[in-house]
Amino acid sequence: MKLLDTKLKNSVLQTMIEILDRDRKAILNANNKDLDLFDKDDRAMYDRLIVDDKKVDSMITSVKEVREQEDPIGQVKTSRTLENGLMVVNKTAPFGTIMIIYESRPDVTIEAAVLAFKANNKILLKGGKEALYSNKALVECWHEALEKNGLNRDWIQLLTMDRSETQEFLKNPTEKLDLIVPRGGDKLIAFVKEHAKCAVLVSGRGNNFLYVDKNADWDKAVKVILNAKTQKISACNALDKILINEELPNYRERVKDLGDLLKAKEVSLLVDTKTRKILPDENVIEDEAVWYEEFLAMKGVIGTVVDMNQAIDKINKYSGGHSATIMTQDKTTAMEFMEQVDNAAVYHNASTRFTDGGQMGVGAELAISTDKLHHRGPLGLEQLTTNKYYVFGDGQVRD
Template identity: 65%
Template sequence: MKLLNEVTKNNVLQSMMDQLAQRKDNIIEANKKDLNAFSGDDQALYDRLIVDSNKVDDMIRAVREVKDQPDPVGKVITDDTLDNGLKITNKTAPFGTIMIIYESRPDVTIEAAVLAFKANNKILLKGGKEAHESNEELVKCWHQALKDNGLSTDWIQYLKMDRAATQEFLRNPDQPLDLIVPRGGERLIEFVKQHAKCAVLVSGRGNNFAYVAPDADIEKVIPVLVNAKTDKISGCNALDKIYIDANHPDLKAVSRKIEKALTDKKVEIVASQEVIGHLETTQLIENESVWFEEFLAKKAAIGMVDGLDDAIDHINKYSGGHSNIILTENLDDAGVFMEQVDSAAVYHNASTRFTDGGQMGVGAELAISTDKLHHRGPLGLKQLVTNKYYVSGTGQIRE
């Protein structure tokens, strides 16, 4: 796709905000069809599917935030002149074509496309069948906004394919494809990684842990754990696992307080053999696989570790590399934890729910990347570009 100037891109985004506002009722009606057709008992999936008036307003806000950000394309990263006279400039450049494969959430149809478009990328949207009606209506908004500004609707394409067709497309795409971002559970991510022939940026898997140190301030511990677990159970930044240090001077009482605070919020507690005797729950974790599992439900696992190093080892083994917390008043221990825990975001005495583009000052995000290449954490506008070298000479040859 050709490079567009910032004025043109911003005009499209202004048109998009207008379309979302004008078609709000149509979008909500389309979403009701998806909600009525929803089958299954996955509450987290259902919650992510809902589009109401406030959600449409959030979409408009996300578009506005991106519109107000500077164009990320063509920014000079380095500019050098070598001894041989070659002038070498490294600038930001679009990826080209980005494919987003996502489940349930219709707002991804807006947030993903607006970021990719402002970064001058063509985007292919492959939404889940459960959100088909909503996505169709939202893509109509995009296409009208593009047409209003004299641009081809090819900039933003909505792909209607079943699993078999998607698999074939990933293996043999009928157009250039530079990057794929799967947004969903582990099954989706593994499916994409197995079949894709281009780069895949892994995002969205949580399974986040909290470590309660022996000196943790219970007045901070309880609200942080409750917020991280219950504020949004369907979020990839939600808390799933809690390790309490075996050396805590008031181990039983603290364990019970944590359990009660969560069960008061209707959270189901499962526990390891080492800690279950201190708790009210009788649900014993009998299979190690539970520690690898992302719950996406009102469920939390409580276990026990023996010291800071043991906590770090366990978290690095089991977590999804998304967001993990240490609760302690010891700044040195907090520093060690934050340096050695291998995840996109590490927290000291704060909720994992802040791993979010808007909360971290990035603005609207494409996803939360747990990859280390090319970026880890919230993928905002500045992260949706690659780089390109411009080399100017006066006839130099390499000898």
């Protein structure tokens, strides 16, 4: 796609802000159609699907924030003049065409598109069928904003293909794809990796862990656990697994208290064999696959570990590579944990719920990458660029 100047891109975004505010009633009506057709028994997915006035305000804020950010394209990364007189400049450049595949959340239709467009990328939005009416309404807003500024609506497209059509598109795309971001569970990621012909940047599952060290402040630990587990169960940064050091003072009483607190919050629990000696009414884990599972539900695991090294080994084996927390008053222990745990975000005495572009100061995000190339963590505006070398000479030839 043609490189656009910053003023024009920001004009599109300002127009989009005005259209979102003007059309909020139509957006909410479209969302109600999706909600009426959805099975409310899937609470996590249903929560993600809801668009209300607050959510529209959040969409508007996301567009405003990206509009105010510096244009990421054409930024000089390095510049050097070689002995032969060649000047080599490395600048940021657009990817080209990005495809994102996601479920349920209509706000992704705003955040993904605003980031891709400001970074001068064309974006193909493959939303889930459960959000069809909401996504159509939002993309119509984008198309109006583009056309009012003299741009083709091809910059932002909504794809409404079914699974077999998506598979065929990935195998034989009708246009060049430069990057695909599957935003969902393991099955979706495996499906895209199997069929895609271009780079795939994984936005992986959560399955986040929290380790309570023997030197933890218990009151802080309980506060963080309850927030991370119950504040928003539909988020990929929600807590699933709690590991407690058996050398924690008053270990048995505290495990029992935690079990009672979580049950009072209607969290169903699974426990390992050691923990079941303290919580005999809870179901014991019988299938190792549970340790790999992202719940997205009022469900959690409490396990016992003998020391921090066992906790680290367990996290590195089973987690989704997303987020992990250590609760401890020992800063040396905390740093060792944070250095050894192989996750995109590691925390000391804080909730995993902060793994979010807005909360981390990145702004709007396309996804949380659990890949190590090309970026790890929140995918913000800066991360939706690649690079290009500009080499300036005066007739030099290589010997």
